[in-house]
Amino acid sequence: MGKWNIMKAAVAGLAFYGAMAGASYAADTVGLITKTETNPFFVKMREGAQAKAKELGVTLIAAAGKFDGDNDGQVAAIENLISAGAKGFAIVPSDSKAIVPTIKKARDAGLKVIVLDTPLDPMDAADATFATDNRKAGMLIGQWAAKTLGDKAADAKIVFLDLATNQPTVDFLRDQGFMQGFGIDVKDPNKYGDEDDKRICDHEISQGDQEKGRTAMENALQKCPDVNVVYTINEPAAAGAWEALKAVGKDDGSVMIVSIDGGCPGVKNVQAGVIGATSQQYPLKMAAMALEAIVSGKIPDIDPKMGFLDTGAQLITAKPAEGVTSISVEEGLKLCWG
Amino acid sequence: MSDDTAGSVTAERGLKGATEALASFDESDAGAIRRLQAFLHQFPTSIPFFVLLLGVVIFSIAAPDKFFAPFNFSLVLQQVTIIAVLGVAQTLIILTAGIDLSVGAIMILCSVVMGRTAVVYGVPVLIAFPLGLLCGLACGVVNGLIVTMLRLPPFIVTLGTWSIFGALNVWYSQSETIRQQDMEAAAPFLQWTGTIFKPYDFFSKTLGLDWTFLKGWVLTYGSLVMLILAFVIWYVLNRTALGRHIYATGDDPDAARLAGINTKRTLIAVYGLAGFICAIAAWVLIGRIGGVSPQAGQTANLDSITAVVIGGTSLFGGRGSIVGTLIGALIVGVFRNGLALSGLELLWQDFAVGVLIIVAVTIDQWIRRISA
Incomplete structure (x- = not known):
């Protein structure tokens, strides 16, 4: 998985840049995009992110699709975050394939993207994936x-x-x-x-x-x-x-x-x-870890064989x-x- | 075109009691079809009834030991109860040439209001339950007021309120499930609709009757609530002034108004009544799942429209019946249960239901032509 190491290096570079840039802003904005707003799993995830954002002193913008499988809603949410100048976001993709081009667009614009719960296809289209095995x-x-x-x-x-x-x-x-x-x-x-x-x-x-x-x-x-x-x-x-x-x-x-x-x-x-x-499984932990990684720019070590960070079960x-x-x-x- | 005119001429002659000698040779075939069309126009429920019968026969052959049994029929009845109750509400609205996309959302909101008020906030069920019913009535009246006062199409109004009631549900429920055990401890009355009722035992114990044909049937009080509700609404539609006003308003609102019917008041009453029935559906839902799940019933609104349409009620208003809707709900239930027991995947169940909808609407369009 040489590709992974190259990516990690790239991420580290980005992280350094991000940390420098972040220092100059008063309050950073980070995003959390879930599949729906109503599922208790995502409700808890949002609560975890909210608490973490407060602790880290950043502004959280939470968004969600209208229903499970609503790719368009998530695309719009990402576009909004790009134009809001967010530092990065965590996302639970509704469609793990269709969302990939939009995530690439966000990363090209300098946003850090952490995928939660449902890995992308391909998985390395995001900066990192935190999920339950x-x-x-x-x-x-x-x-x-x-x-x-x-x-x-x-x-x-x-x-x-x-x-x-x-x-x-x-x-x-x-x-x-x-x-x-x-x-x-x-x-x-x-x-x-x-x-x-x-x-x-x-x-x-x-x-x-x-x-x-x-x-x-x-x-x-x-x-x-x-x-x-x-x-x-x-x-x-x-x-x-x-x-x-x-x-x-x-x-x-x-x-x-x-x-x-x-x-x-x-x-x-x-x-x-x-x-x-x-x-x-632990949605609060997933969201909190993702926010920490986005704000600090430090992505935890990930087992290359798994391809994602197991938040445990x-x-x-x-x-x-x-x-x-x-x-x-x-x-x-x-x-x-x- | 020429066939059409020839056909309608035949139909008119048929009505006037014309002699057989007047029917020419090449029209006899079309004449039979016209007679069928006229028959269906008079008895629109016969088609869904026939489809239901056909479904029962097909699945009795496809899944012999499992499908054709009183216990399995009881299951189908239990499985369609919620959709049938919502279907009754939906029938009222569709009879006025409207549509209500918010019935499912009203049901979930009311189930949350009933359950959460009683279990989480500890309010006596004597207050929480009527509060839930009131919630349904209020939601319905809001729909009715917007439709009549702002003169917006019901499709748009209920599309909006679907979203609004959905948001209120998330706000009030906080997406928290209420477990069956907690409900049992705090408000067992709300689970009453899920109580099992064995007709055979009931009649043998109370009246000493040995009705063996009832053996094996297992109903729930929810199913009984559904049947009683359907009877009440059937009575309202067919034996009261309000019922005739509903049909008249749906058939031709201008003519109804000219005939002295207060169509606005009729519409508000219909939407309010439909909302109230959705709250009864909420009670049935709590009985079926034992508790409250704010996530449940996501497809209930479309399922209820499906039941109404397959049951032969016209989307253009003014024609249709409660009995048709009950049969429509049963058709969907029988096909889903039968296909599952035959070992087919869910996607073929969806496929079959889709075909049924299109066939039902096609037949409705065809029947309508006789009155045109």
Whole structure:
């Protein structure tokens, strides 16, 4: 990855220039662009950025697309930041390919760009990427589920409540990570649905929505009445699945639900025994680190093999499994968001 | 062109009870189609009903053991309840030749008002629940006032208020989810619509009836609320002056006004009533997901329009029915559930719903020509 080193050198150069330039302004402006304004994950991210901006004495301009996938809205937000003379911005791209030319334009204009949560394609189109290792987050819950089931893991019946039919990056990374952790042969590791493991009973689409999650689980139950493991893309989908299971009396502990996100309602659901385990990610930390890097101009060291800085994911469960590192619900509640 | 005139002549003759000898040979085919057109004009609900029946037959063959079962039909009913309630609201608006893009946003806002006021702010549910209903009524009246007083097209007005109600939702909810357990502890009444109701058990326990055909059906109180609401609105539309005013206003507002109908007041009443029904949808939504999710229901407004259109209500106003909308919602539910159980991907569900919409509107346009 020689290219990466060259880029790092370039970034360092830019950073030096930025630090010099920054010194001459009273208050710098930095931006944060999220996919939407309403998702609690992004709401928390904005709160984290706001707090950090205050601490660093810079002005934060927050913007967002109108809906998940709104590339035009994000393009307009970047153009506004360029014309506002911002020092740089952090962005959660809605469309990881289509936004690349606009990001190049911003970087050519001297702005520092840090991508959060969803890596660009190609990843090195930004100065740096801070994100959750979603495959690892998936593996954690997969390992926990397999260990907790023990011998019963060999004849588990698993339902997957995924995100969307077009399998966005986060969707297949979490799904395939779970399978790898559980010990399922994933075939193509960047695509789900091509596996032939008999333990996979059904894939349904939840769109990460509580109501659609319930509908998806109801349909899955029709196909797999003897399901005993449910993987969910996020905690709202898990809460919806629980309602569907409860309606048919399967809330007696016979079905294990695992999820990913670590939002406060989700962690409380772990505490209540609704969700067996969830992998927690850290949006506040992502945003705060990004702002620090933009303002100081110092990009932290990034493992060239990964290509992005992993802001970490921790497994939260009330029933730790041997050999799988986890934190308690109490710790999880302290770190939760949303 | 010549076919058209020939056809309408035949139709007129048919109405006058002309003898069969007058029908010429080459018109007999067109005559059959005209008769079908006239029949559909009189019974517009027959097409969606036929499509629903067709869907049930197709999926009973495609997914034999899973689809055709009382329990699965109950599931479909539960899955379409929210959209059906919103569809009832949407039908009222579309009957006046309007459209309401804000129904989904009103529903979410009201669910947040009900849930958050009761659970987070600890206000008794006796106050929080009516407050939520009032919120729906107010949102609807705002829509109605802007449409009538500023004389703006409903599409534009509700496009704007969709955004406004959405912003109010984010502001009041702070994007925070209310969990099922917290709701159960603080305001179980709001979850009442999600309570399971088994008709067989009910009739055997209360009346000692052994109605075996009811075995396996699992309804929720939400579904019952939907059916009662639909009946009430059906009654209003067909048996009250307001109902006739709504149809008249939608069919021809100028003629309605000349006939002495206060069309402005009718429109405000319609939008207000629709908003109130959206608040009832909010109650049903809370029952279904157990709590409040400010993120839920993003596509509900378009889904409700889909149900109304597939149910045979004309987007040009003045013609359509509540029964059609219920069937329209069921068609979408049956196709989505049936395609999922047959193992097809979601994209084909979307594809099928799209085809249904276009077919429904095409048929509506075709039926309209008879009255022209």
